[in-house]
Amino acid sequence: MNAAPAARYPIWTGGRDALRAEWTKLCTVPGPGWLLGAVVGLTVAVSAAADAATRCPVGMTCSVDTVRLSLTGIQLGQAVVAILAVLVICNEYSTGMIRVTLAAMPRRPVLLAAKVSTTAGPVLVAGAFAVLGSLVAGLLILPGHGFTAARGFAELSLTHGPTLRAAVGSVLYLGLIAVLGTGIAAMIRDSASSIGLALAVLYVFPILTAFVGNETWHDRIERYTPMAGLNIQATTGLRALAIGPWGGLGVLAVWALTALLAGGLLLRLRDA
Amino acid sequence: MSGALLAARHPDPRPGRVSFAQSLRAEWVKFRTVRGWVIAMIVAVLLTVLLGIFAAGNVNIGCQNGPNAPVLTGRACTPRYPIGPGGEAVTDSYYFVRQPMAGNGSITVRVTSLTGLHGGGNEHAAGQNPLAGMSKGVVPWAKAGLILTSSTKPGAAYAAMMVTGGHGVRMEYDYTHDTAGLPGSVTATSARWLRLTRTGDTITGYDSADGRHWNLVGTAQLSGLPATVQAGMFATSPPYTVSTPGVIGTSNQSGPSQATAVFDDVTLRGSWPAGGWAGDNAGSGAASPGTGLGYYRKSGTAVTVSGSGDIAPLVAGPGSAGPTSTFEQPLAGLFIGLIAVMIVGTMFFTVEYRRGLIRTTLAADPRRGRVLAAKAVVAGGVAFVVGLAAAILAISIGLPRQRNQGSYILPVSTLTELRVIVGTAALVALAAVLAVAIGAMLRRSAAAVTAAIVAIVLPFLLAVTVLPASAGAWLLRLTPAAGFAIEQSIPNYVQAPAVFSPAQGNYPLSPWVGFAVLCAWVAAALAGAYILLRRRDA
Known part of the structure; x- marks a missing residue:
C-alpha cells in the first residue's frame, strides 16, 4: 500500500501489483479454469452440432454461410464468458473480499483495469481455442454434408480472408463480451442480476428482430445493439447486413466500453 | 427466520x-x-x-384502390378474408367447372395430367399478360380434382378429392381437414381416378390407380348441406414462394402460379338436372373475373381445367395475401x-x-x-x-x-x-x-x-x-x-x-x-x- 498521498503519483501507479493480485486471485480458485474450459468445450460442441444438423443435398442451392454456421457455438460460449466476467467482480462483493481488495488497492480505475485485463486476457486465449476447434469441426463435418468448395462454399481455412476475419473477430467478440460483463457486474454487483442483464442484452435483441415488423426499427436494432457484433462472423451476403463486420464489432466495443466506464464511475462513487 | x-x-x-x-x-x-x-x-x-x-x-401498412387513387393507411387497408365453416379465415379461390347435383349421387373422373406455370417475383406488372414471363413447373400444393360444395360463395362448406403437384392424392374438406391418398404425381403413364359420393350429409372420397380397384381415402360430415349442391371439376394453384435464408431470418418472394389438369371418363350418378357443364371462377375469385389464369376447354371426352388461387386455411406469413397477424x-x-x-x-x-x-x-x-x-x-x-x-x-x-x-x-x-x-x-x-x-x-x-x-x-x-x-x-x-x-x-x-x-x-x-x-x-x-x-x- 502506498503511504504517500495518492495525488503525487500517476493514475496507473500500482498497476503491476494490482494485475499480479488479480491474476493470483484468478489462478488460485478452480472456478475460472473450469469456466474457460467450458467456453472452449461448449463452443466447439454447439458448433459441431450445428454443422452436423445442416445438410445441402445435391441439386439444391443452399445459401448457407458455412463460416458463420461453424461458429454457431459462440452464441453459447459468450454466456460462459459472461459468467466468468461477472463472477470475478461479484464473488468479491458476495464474500466481502472487495473491502480487502479496495484497502490494498484504493484506486478504483486501476483495480477495474486490472480486473478487466485479467479476465479478458484468458478469455481471448480460450476464445482462440474455441474458434479454432469450431473451424476444425466445420472442416471435418461440412464437406461431407454437401458444403464443398466446388459448390462455391467458403473454405474454412485461415488463409481465406473473410474466414480469417470471422475467426479473429469472433475471438475479439468474446473478449468484448468479457469487458461488457465486467462493466455490468461493476454496476450491479449482484451476480444473478448481472448475469441476467448481460444475457438479456445479448439474447433479447436478436429474438426481437425476428418479431419486429417495422423495417426501420428492424434495421436500427440490427445496427445499434450488441447483436451487431456477431456480424463479424459473416463471410457472405455482406451487402444485406445492416452494418458491416468491423463496424458491427465496433458497435459492440462501444457498448462494452460504455458499460465498463459506467461500472468504473459507480465503483468510484459508491462505497463498497 | x-x-x-x-x-x-x-x-x-x-x-x-x-x-x-x-x-x-x-x-x-x-x-x-x-x-x-x-x-x-x-x-x-x-x-x-x-x-x-x-x-x-409499429407496422406501416399502406394501400391504394387503383393506380391513381389516394394512398390509404390503417384500418382502411385491412383486407377482408372469407370465413370458413369452422370460424377460421380461409383462402377460397379456384376455377370451377360445375353443374348442380340434386340429392345423393356420385361423380367419378380420371385425371391424366397436372401441369403448371409459376412466376418467381414481381414480373407480373399491371396490364400485362399474367402468363408472360412465367416458367414451367407445378407448385407442390397446386390442386385439381373433384369438388362438391354447398355454394360457390367464398368460405362455403365443401369436400374435395384432388391430385396435387407434389403431395399425391388428397381428400380435403372444410379447409382445415386433409387426408393423404395415393402417393406420387400424375403422369401420362400413371393416371389417377377420383370419386366423390354423397349420402345425406356424408361425403366419401375414393381414389384408384387403375379405375377398377378403389381405395377409400376419407369421409367428411358436412352438416347442413343443402339438398342441391354444386359439383364438378376444379383447378387452383397457390402463389409460388421462394425463400432465401438470410443472415438473420428468411426473406421471401412470391409470384402467381397456375395449374392445368386434364380430366376424362367423367361418370355421373344420381340426379344432375342441368345436363351440362358451366365454368367460372368460384369463391373469392368470382369477385375478380378475367385475371386470365382460369379457364376450361372441352375436346372430345377430355376436359381441360386451369385455375389459380387456393382452397386452404389462411395462415400468417409470406404465403398469405395481405398483412395478416x-x-x-x-x-x-x-x-x-x-x-x-x-x-x-x-x-x-x-x-x-x-x-x-x-x-x-x-x-x-x-x-x-x-x-x-x-x-x-x-x-x-x-x-x-x-x-x-x-x-x-x-x-x-x-x-x-x-x-x-x-x-x-x-x-x-x-x-x-x-x-x-x-x-x-x-x-x-x-x-x-x-x-x-x-x-x-x-x-x-x-x-x-x-x-x-x-x-x-x-x-x-x-x-x-x-x-x-x-x-x-x-x-x-x-x-x-x-x-x-x-x-x-x-x-x-x-x-x-x-x-x-x-x-x-x-x-x-x-x-x-x-x-x-x-x-x-x-x-x-x-x-x-x-x-x-x-x-x-x-
Missing part, C-alpha cells in the same frame, strides 16, 4: 414439525419482503408488455419477462446459500422435499400471476393497436384465446420453477441463472436466427423451449403453403405436446434438485 416465528404463532410440541401451509407462508414472506424481487416482477410485466406492443405493432403476436416481448422471472426464481434458492439462511430454513423444516416444494409453489405462483398480467395487458393493448394499423388478425375460437393467455402464464410459471430447481441444484447464482436462461431462451434464439429450419425444429422439440408451442393459435396445416418458422408463431410440436416437453424438463429438474438436496449438507 421462520422457525421461531412460526413456533410462537403455532405452538407445536414437536420441533421441526411444520405444516406445508406454514412452509408456504414462510417462503411467501421471504419473497414479498425482498423489495428488489417485487420490483423485478413488476418490471418483468412492464417490459414484456411494452416490448411486445412495440414489436408486434396472429392472436399471440403481441406476446413477442415474453423473453425479457422470462429472463427477469428466471433471475428471481434462481435467486430465491441461491441467495439462501450465500447468506447461510438455508441452514435456518432447513432447521425450521428439515424435510428437504417440502422446502423445495414450497419454494417452487411460491415462485411458480408469483410467476403465473406475472405471466397472466403480462399476457392480458400485451394482448388487450397490442391487438387493437395492430388492427388500427391495418393488420388482419387471424380469428381463433375463444377457447384458443384462453389457452394462449393462460398457457403463457403457465409457461412463465414453469420457467420460474425450472429456475428454482436449477438454483437448488447448482447453488451458485451466476451458473444457475445462466443455465436456466440458456435452457429456455438460447434454443429459440438459435432456431430463429442461425440454424436451418430442420435443425431449429429439433431444438424446439427436445429442449425446454418446446413449451413456447403453447402460444401457437393457428395450427400447422400441411396443406397451407406457408413458410413455417417460430418467428411466424409456428412450432414443430402441437401446443400441448410442446408444453408437456417443458413440463417433463421441469419435473426432471425438480427430481434432480430433490435428490441433491437430500444428499448434500446445506
